[in-house]
Structure formats: C-alpha cells, structure tokens
Amino acid sequence: MYRYKGEDVFVVDGHVHHWDASEENIKHEGGEQFIQCFYDYHTGFTPEDRQWTIDEYRTYDTDRMVSDLFGSGYVDVAVTQPTHLDEFYEEGFNRVDTNAELAEQYPDRFVANGRFDPREGEEGLEELERQKAEYDITGVKVYTAEWRGDSKGWRLDSEEAFEYLQKCVDLGIENIHAHKGPTIRPLNKDAFDVADIDDAATSFPDLNFVVEHIGLPRLDDFCWIAAQEPNVYGGLAVAAPFAQVRPKKFGEILGELLFWLGEDRILFGSDYAIWEPEWLIEAVMTAELTPEQRAEYGVEFDLETKKKVMGENAAELYDIDIPKRADTLQDDAISEEFGLTGGDIGPEEGAAD
Template sequence: MYEKDGEKYFVVDSHCHFWDAARENWVEGREQYAKGWIDCFYGYHQLGPPETHWDWEKFLKVSADDFERDMFVEGHVDVAVFQSTYLKEWYAEGFNTIEQNGRLVDRFGDRLIVNGRFDPRDGDAGLRQFEQDHAKYGFTGIKLYTAEWNGDSRGFKLTDPECYRFLEKAQELGVKNVHVHKGPTIWPLDKDAFDVADVDHAATDFQGLNFIVEHVGLPRIEDFCFMAVQEPNVYAGLSVVIGGLMHARPKFFAKVMGELLFWVGEDKMLYGGDYNIWTPKWQVEGLVDWQMPDEEQFSDYPRLTTASKKKILGLNAAKLYDIPVPEECRLPETTAGEPMAPGEELVDDVAGAQA
C-alpha cells in the first residue's frame, strides 16, 4: 500500500514477470534470438530513471528475494499478477512459464496471482495442456503473445478459427481476463503481428471476456483508442506507457495518457509496472505525483484526480480479479444513473475538458 498526503492507494500491478533469460537457458543454435530478445528488453530498461538501472547480468535473471524486495517491500505493490510468456523457440525451459511463476505462490500467497496462457497453434495437445494448467492453478486470467514464434509460424490472430476454439474453452472454464500483448515489438518478433485489429473482432464476439490490451497498442495509440471506446470489455494495460514514457518521454506520455483518458476513460485503465524491465517504486510514486501539463496542446484532455489515480493503480484491476480491497483504500459508493445514449459520454468529456 502506498500513502501520500493522507491518501491510501491499493496497488495492483497487473503486468509483471519472473523470467529466466540466463545463458544456460538459451536454446542451442538460437542463442542470437535469446540474446537479442533480452537485449531489447534491456534497452527499454534504460528508459527508467538512471538510479534504477541494473547491470546486464542481473537483468538476465532475478531471485525470489529480489522480486519480494522490489515489488512488495520497496515497490508499494499489494497484489501482483504474473503474466506467463513461454518463448520456448529460444529459451529451453521457457522464458516465463506458469510453472516458474507458480513456484512462488506458496511463498507469497494471496499477494500473487499467476495467469496462464495458450497458443492455438498447438492444436488439441495445447487445448488439453490448457485444461490441465487450469485444473492445477485455477487461474482466471491468461496472457497471449500473438507474435510469438511457433515452428515455422511467426504469429497468430485472435480471429483465427483455432484461437476461437481456445477462447471458447477459456470462457467455459471461467477464465475471464485475457491480457494480449499489443504494443512495441521486441526483436526478432514482427511488429505487424501485434496489430490491434483482431482484438476489436474478438471482443465483440466474446463479450463474456475482458480483453486487457497490454501496452495499449503502442505505437498505434489512435487505433487502440478508437477501438476501445466502442468495446465495453476492452481495457488499457498501462505497462510500458508508464515505465517507458513517464520519465524518458514526458510530453509523449502526457499525450498518450490524455488520449486514453478522453476515449477509454479512467475506469478501464490498469497499472502495470512490467517488472523486471522496470521496478514499480518510481512508477507508483511518479503516477501519484503526476498532473497533466498546463500547456495549450494538452488543454482538451481530462485531468486526473486522486480518485482517478486510485482506480488506475489498483481498484480497476481488483474489480476484474475479484481482489478484496481494504476499506480505507476504497472509494465512496456512487449510484448509477440512467444508461447513456451512444456517444453521450464523449460529449460529456468534451464539455468537461472545455469548462
């Protein structure tokens, strides 16, 4: 929990990892891809404040003690959501598998939520593995990497018929939160495989699922926003937005946050620190302190309130994952009014921004 100026913030980090990029885990003959991947991550790491930078060797693989200190002791995080990313084409035991993540559950208890994953290109065997993983871990969320390599394939779409079979299974099992990496590419993956168009289609067809678009489709922020405002079950995952832009590109950060606040709204934005690309402490503290700049170019964007920041930092994710929130961190209950007509919310937002 983070407290500032008498306000208490319940922090849910909805996007973090516990990866193994150590040399011993690199697939023989594909070392250039394993190294290239983690080197690209390390480049993003440099976008944080200089005092938070690690040396490359530490970045390859952190310990459980490192994770606990960085996240729960110093990082203000109350609950962390592990996102599983396999990459077994380059990492022999996987980069960040559900088994690796699951081993920490006994240590951290209800402070840690482990998400599963699937790859529709694995066919019937993959579907059986997905069911087995769910039976063992009981996850309610998954992470999908549509640009991940699998044999000769260099990506899939959520709209692929085989993917629909897996999404139907997820819905049947009660897995309701689908985190989809749709943002900056990481070498050697293909940027076009991260396009957000397939989310639009799938979100309409699976309205019982919540689609959390990680990294908000960057650099396609306009594409994402104009899609997400139409789909009530599409959410903005702020990993990379905060860690990659708040310190290194403050004006671009303000633009991205402004677009998200105007189109998507503060009720559908989720904080993600993207550990261990970045540590959460400076991100949480920075977002609590941050205000939209006063320059004319930002004048038509909504402003963040304390309540807005509490929602984004934890309350929105807590609602999606049914996480109990301490009473002192909750917001006052509000009474819902009449349903809005299509476009009414945007009209109200414009009026508020111009007032």
C-alpha cells in the first residue's frame, strides 16, 4: 500500500518476473546477451545507489523478491509474467511453474500468469489446459519475438494464434499480455510491430489485450490501435522509469496515453527485477504533468487517475476486490514479517508535497 497525502493507494504491480540467467543456465550466447541487455536497462534507469551488481541480477531468490516487492516496494499484489526462452536457457528464463510456486505460497499476493506459443501446436494447447487446471490462470504472457527452431517469431493475428486465443476464451483465460518491446533479432522483420494486436483484439472482443511496454518504440501505432479497440490496454513497464530520469518526457508519454486510451486502460508494471518498485512507484506517484502538458493534452494525472493506473485498472482485469483484499493483506504473513500492519508504509502524510 502506498500512502499519498494521507490516502491509501492500492498497488497492483502488473509485470514482475522470477528469472534465472545464471551462467549454468545459459546454453546459447543469446541468453547471455539477453540478460546483459536487461542489465543495461537496469543500470541505465536505476538511481546509482539502488543498482544491483550483474551477479545479483542474474538470479535472485524468492525471499529477496518478496522483500523487494512487498517489504520495501509498496506492492500489494503482483502479477508474474513468464518468458521461457528455451532456446537460450537450459531450464528456461522465467517459467510458468517457478512463478506459480510463488502464487501457491502467497495466494493473495501473487497472480500467476501462464504463457503459450502457437508454434507448439497440439502439445501447446494441452500445456495451456494444464496451466489452467493446475494454477487456474486467468491471464497469459505471450512473447512474439521468441525463437523456436528456425523460426524467429510469430504473430498474434495468425491462424495458429487464433486457435490458441479461442482456447483462452474457452478456458476463461481473459487477459493476454503481449510483450511488444526489446527483442533479439528478427532481422528486418519488425518484431516491435504492434499491428497484429489490432486483428486479434477485433476478433476476440471478450479478451483483454495488454500491450506491455506500451509498444515502445511503436507508441504511435499502439495508441492509434488502442483508440479504436476498447479491449486494448497499455502496460507502463519501461515507460515508468522515465518518471525518475526524465519527468518531462514521462509527462508527454502519459499525456498521449491518457489522450488516446483514457485513464481506465493504463496499467502500472515495474518489470521487476529490471527495476525495483520502491523508487519507481515513488517516482510515478509524485510525477505531475506540467501546466503546458495539461493544456496540450487536456488530461489530468491527479490522485484519482493515479489510483486507477497503480491498481484499480488491473484489479478490474483480475477480479480483485480492493477493499476486501486490502483487509486480508493487512495482517497476512508478509505484512507481519515486514511490519506492514495498518497499511501505513508510504511516505509521511504530506511528504509528497
């Protein structure tokens, strides 16, 4: 819980990982380059005194994760987003089952998402069924730029992908988080392309499509699609750190998102462990649009909007009853361990002034 000027703000971190990029787990040079690239994102945007070493960063245990998210990080509920990358890592980078263990241990604190890859055919559909049966997933992360054999990626508007999306409808998996951001290759084929979201969102109006990293570097294409598709959402991971390092630029990006999507379709995500939620949430919660930006875009980023972005919008997608859940969390094991009881863990009242 974040406390802002005396008001509690319920935080759903819509994008966290529990990964393993230890040297023993890397089987392809792409795996090493992948984690090094993540580390550049980490050091590029993290305040110097909060940076991890590369060794800490390669892999971390659940204790650290729980402490960083809930102990110091203000997060109430976190959504894990798996990324297998089996071509790069022996045991995968960030697996459904590893993530689901967290949700089994702390069912009120974690929402464990599954994943699918339509190139896995019939087997993949069965695997999706297993994820539903075992973990009752209500969302999936899809990584369209992932390598598989000779293939360097896939599209959400392909026939095979539609078969999987239909399976999601049938199984009651409603939230499709598509990673549209940094990737490894596909040569001149543009893996950042968000165009495939358009068809998928039109064809599956009952599913919600959360475009992670708001399509950067395709914010323009993303907003244009989202303006026309009411079931398309924007995940703030990667945009949020701008609140820390370039507040004016963050205001512009947010201004565009609020202008084109409105305040109900933007979701906060830290992308942990790329960044730690503590400083990130402080930066976003204290961010303000300049008077010029408010005039230019005709939008506000006031407390009401911040509450939606930080938690209410995601709670809506994942059926979390905020007052009820806050009540449960107030004296759960994690609150007890970190002395969070009472929810009063944000900065002092008025300190954000």
